Structures are given as structure tokens and as C-alpha cells.
Amino acid sequence: MRRLVGLAVLLALLLAGWAFVRQRPQDLPWTTLDLARPIGLFTGRKLAALTGDPAQCRALLDRAGIAYRAMPPGGEGRCAFRDSVRLTPDREAVALSPASVAPSCPVAAALKLWEWHVVQPAAQRLLGQSVRTVTHFGAYSCRRLYGRDTGAFSEHATADAIDIAGFVLEDGRRIAVAADWAGEGKDAAFLHAVRDGACGLFSTVLSPDYNAAHRDHLHLDQAERGATGWRACR
Template sequence: MRAIRRAVVSAVVLALLVLAGVVLWGALRGKPQDLPWTPLDLGAPVGAATGRKLAALGEDTPRCRALLEQAGVRYTALPARRPAGEAQCGYDEATRLTPGGARRIALAPANVGTSCPVAAAMAMWEWNVVTPAARRAFGEPVTRIEHFGSYNCRRMYGRDAGAFSEHATANALDIAAFRLADGTRISVVGDWNDTGAKGRFLREVRDGACDLFATVLSPDYNAAHRDHFHLDQADRGAMSWRACR
């Protein structure tokens, strides 16, 4: 029992030290987006606390949608979906990003609905990561992001048992490829191992997604993700582990 108590105390102390370090860092840099208690602004630069704040929006969809509107992001609120006999699946307040407004990149297919935190993170990913990375790598903007979908009532990896995937509640989106204004296509499956601009671009946008999504899985994770980036907003708490592979 003593060993367990010592381990618990050590974990609490470590968590407090990490929090204190983040607070001090944010205060010294003078950037509110680095501090966990400041309000989230989708139009602000990405900070140390931005990803946590985005994931936490899952507990407050009205606030999430208000932030989308404040940032000029157009969306459609989708009706609830609760499949019979599948208590672990479905959603009550999914959001579909629509063309126009402050966003310039289309999603293909366009009719995808996700949780609001995923939609908010997608907007910030476009502005802060995807667009500048494409400009640096190709001198062209990305005009379309291709995906494999969001909602899918299934367990992780399609297994018959075990935990349900974040896709089961539309809290994830699988990104397959990017299309530039000049027609160039950069795909995860075809260009991840490219040693030139396409490969560098894919790694840059994957790494940038890690600051905005709770979980980012790429071909570096396992063979099941060889052809896409899995992006989700599973909120595991302020001091929890986040996945970025």
C-alpha cells in the first residue's frame, strides 16, 4: 500500500509541476493560447493549450458552434443519429462544414458530418498548418482535402470485441489526400515515403495536426494507417496522454 501511495503522490506532483511549467511558459511568452484557463479563439495562433481546449468542446456543443460562427466558419447542424440496438454508436449534435466563409479548402466527399470539436480543429488545421505548409512546399494552396469518412458504427480496427472507435460517434475523420490549386494530388498512401516536397509536406501537416487533435495516427503508427491520417478528439482530461504517431 505504501508503494501505491508513493506512486500516486509522485504522479500528482509530476502533474502539478507540468501544469506550473505550462503556466510559467505561457506567462513569459505573453500568449493567452498557451494558458489552459483562457478562452479559446479559433482565429488565434495555435498555443500549448489549444488542443486541450478543442477536445474539451465535446462537452459544450453550443459553445463550439458559437466559436465556429465567431471565426466565420460555415456549417450545418445535423439531426441526431441513434441506431437501434447500438448503444455505443451514434451522435446527437454532429456538424457538417460547408463551403465558403473563412474556410477555403473543400472536403471531399462534402457531405461528411463530424463532432463539433473535430470540425473546429479542421478549420484551425487548414489556417495554421495545411495552407502555410503547402505554400512553403509547392507555392500553391490546397483547395481540397480528400477523406475516407467520419461516422462508422464499429469497434477499433473493425474487431468483433473491444473498445469502440471514435468513428462510432463521428468524433474522428480519416484524411487520405490533398489536392493543390494546380491539380497536383498528394496522397498518404502514395507519397508518405517520398523524399521530396510531397513527403515533407505530409509530415509537416501530420505534425501540425498533433497540436490540434487529441489523437493523430499516420503510417508511422501501423499498417492499418498506411493510407490515411486518423484524426480524433477523444477528450481524456487536461493532464492525459495524447497520441501523435
């Protein structure tokens, strides 16, 4: 037991030293999440830990200068939600379409980091231009997994998920998960890159590679289990 404790302390010291040298506090599990910093080793866990703490999550949005509108609680029972927000687009932000979508605050926070550090860099690198709009199939839906009559409830039932359908580029060209995922060109490479990048920010990321039910979208959710490091990325 002493050896295990000693090893854990040593690993923590090595991690702290590594993060200090690189000046990346976001790579440490005990530092406070800061949305203004690049994605770190524990950013995804910290985002998932915000589930159930609307005040802290909204404070992080405020500090990062993210414009949003807090929505009133709604639903009931297993489909109750109380921390949904509607992101307010500005000139430099990627618009969500439809704009009325209101995912939970942790999902919204992850979406902004995804936009800044994954989507736009991948679009510039692979497509030579920025993304103007992200299209989606919605966030809140009071239902069980896959719309079944029995079984576990979907993260959509508490607005802790959003389904991304595609992207509109600055020149108006559209890239859709349904039409472009299976290709071998730059559009497919872009879709795979943004899927892979989302895996460090969301508890669950499911794509057409997972099953036929996700053939036309990327499912991104912030399940509470993500705070413990239990993640799914397919």
C-alpha cells in the same frame, strides 16, 4: 506538500508572465479557447474538452466566422452522436471531399485550425501553392477499433474522428498518403509536416508510421482523454 503547492504556484505565475509578455493567452490552460487565435500550448486540450458540449463548440465556430450546418442527432447506443456539423465551404476555405462528411463539432473546429495554421502554411512553404481540397474516407462509422467484433469502439462510432486520404493543390495536382508518404521529396515532407502539426490539435493522430491499417490515411480524432493531456501521435 507545501513545497509542491508552492512550486505549482510559481510555475503558474511564470507561465502567466511568459504568456503575458508574448501576448499569447492561448498558451495558458485557464483562458477561454478562441478559434481566431493562433495555436497555443493548450489549444488541443481545450478542443478535446468541447466533446459533449455542442452548444459551446458551435458558439466558438460562430465567433470565428466558420460556416457550418448543424446536423440532427443520430445513431443509438455506443454509436450515438449529437454534435456533428457539416462545414460549408466558401471561396477562401479548403473544401472537404466528399462534402457530405459531418464530423463532431470539436473535430470540425480542429480541422479549421489545422487548415489555417498547419496545412496551408506547409503547402506554401514546401509546395509553393495552396491546398484546394482535402480528400477523406469519412468520419462517422458505427464500428469497433479496426472493425473487430469485440473490444473498444472507435472514435468514428461517435463521429469524433476523420480519416484524411490526401490533398488536391490549386493547380489540380494530387498528393495521397498511400502513394506519397514514403517518398523523400517535397510531397512526403508536406505529408509529414501536416501530420506533425495535427498532433497539437487532435487527441489522436495516426499515420502510416503507426501500422499497416493506416497505410493510406491520417486518422485524426478528438477523444475525450485529450482534455487531460493524454495524446497519441504516430
